[in-house]
């Protein structure tokens with residue numbers, strides 16, 4: 001049963017701030033940038049409409065748990081494209097996440113046992129205990145590499161268990177995991193700085209190659225890289241799922257680990273995680289004991305493309321003779337406003353031809369667990385993105401976020417066209433291998 005007292009209006013902690021939604025002057029300039037509005041042309045599926053809905057709930061004119069409101073808070077990708085273009089400076093993300101948290105709290109008592117179990121496993125266990133995530137990832141890796149996957153796909157068992165879609169979008173696990181274990185990788189040449197490297201949660205089991213390439217490129221740029229074991233998940237998926245309090249617990253772990261490390265900066269190679277890490281200050285805005293520490297932490301967070309662009313890379317790059325197109329991850333382009341650094345890094349690779357695709361910063365439909373919560377819209381946006389990629393006929397799609405890489409790689413596979421999907425640092429790493437060969441031995 002949904003608690004009647006929580007139906008009208010928001011209550012308790014994590015309330016969408018009135019001064020933020022009152023800033024919206026309803027000009028509509030954000031509408032053409034909103035993926036769900038562009039796809040549907042429905043007012044409530046756009047930022048202006050969603051802000052009006054949030055205000056209506058705050059003013060008690062609309063039930064928090066009305067199906068229309070819950071649908072819109074779920075259909076929004078949290079891509080923040082609206083925020084980046086808003087002339088009034090509406091910080092949309094500060095509205096959406098508390099609104100989702102309020103829904104999660106109000107609907108918790110009505111959740112089925114299966115939904116409760118799924119949430120407890122995903123949010124309460126996998127993302128908060130990385131040893132459990134590694135154990136689960138080891139099973140998935142065995143399933144994917146032992147022939148079991150091929151058998152399950154052919155046999156129809158996945159369809160019978162209604163697991164076909166979920167199984168298809170699961171990332172392929174890395175051959176070896178990148179586990180944070182107090183590693184210290186020395187800088188090559190003159191040491192410019194020391195960086196705390198965030199190994200991630202899904203990143204460390206499914207994108208370990210990205211992490212390894214990141215360490216190689218950073219050390220080659222003169223950065224000492226440390227990977228403290230007491231770090232953990234950034235909390236992004238937990239927060240986007242409306243579990244703000246659990247997200248804060250995860251954030252505290254990273255803040256404390258960084259403070260202990262003594263590193264100069266906190267470097268991350270996943271745009272969605274970087275965006276969450278840079279917003280820890282906001283996450284703790286009404287938690288006085290942590291607010292200052294969170295602000296100081298966030299000021300030191302750098303996306304790896306931003307950081308490499310800032311400090312300069314080793315220029316001894318060999319040629320990569322290929323055509324590349326770059327996909328702007330929403331949480332890099334809109335939430336962090338980083339678009340030029342990855343392109344400047346790619347432009348330094350000899351032999352690489354860069355072709356810009358249309359709508360490179362329109363969300364690809366990945367957005368955390370959006371594929372699971374909104375499969376229809378995720379599919380529409382994924383197909384739209386793949387068409388734009390194929391229009392420029394690249395050999396390589398470069399990006400800077402694992403969710404985008406997965407979503408676009410799945411779409412490209414379905415199209416039957418061979419396009420490699422890589423992080424920007426993997427391309428730099430490849431260029432170094434082409435130039436000097438042996439450095440890969442280091443890790």
Ligand code: SF4
Pocket residue numbers: 023024025026027028029030031047048051082085086087088089090
């Ligand atoms: S651009 Fe900003 S002010 Fe204009 S409708 Fe969108 S959110 Fe409101």
Ligand code: SF4
Pocket residue numbers: 033034035036037045046047050075076077078079080081082083092
């Ligand atoms: S965050 Fe993205 S999907 Fe949500 S309203 Fe803004 S532009 Fe639209």
